[in-house]
Amino acid sequence: MGFEYLVIAFAFALPTGIIGKAKGSSFWIWFMVGLVLLFIGLAAVILSRREKDEPERQCPNCLKAVKLYVQICPRCGTELYLPDPRAVRHPGVRS
């Protein structure tokens, strides 16, 4: 622990924050994650999903908007298999 640790921590925290911001999240939140977790934080931000670009669909039972990869509705518990293509919405794309 010392100066070398700080240099290494910043070397991980900076790209973690930049990638986090590029994915539509907060720079400072990811900067702190990278600062504490180092390469684990960097791996986490690289693997994290872009929430804005994730396609959504509506639950046919309770009409809650859920992400396409969600298989069970968090509100009513309805199982959601392959979605009807007409029900898929892309919130990042203006129609």
Ligand SMILES: [Zn+2]
């Ligand atoms: Zn539902």
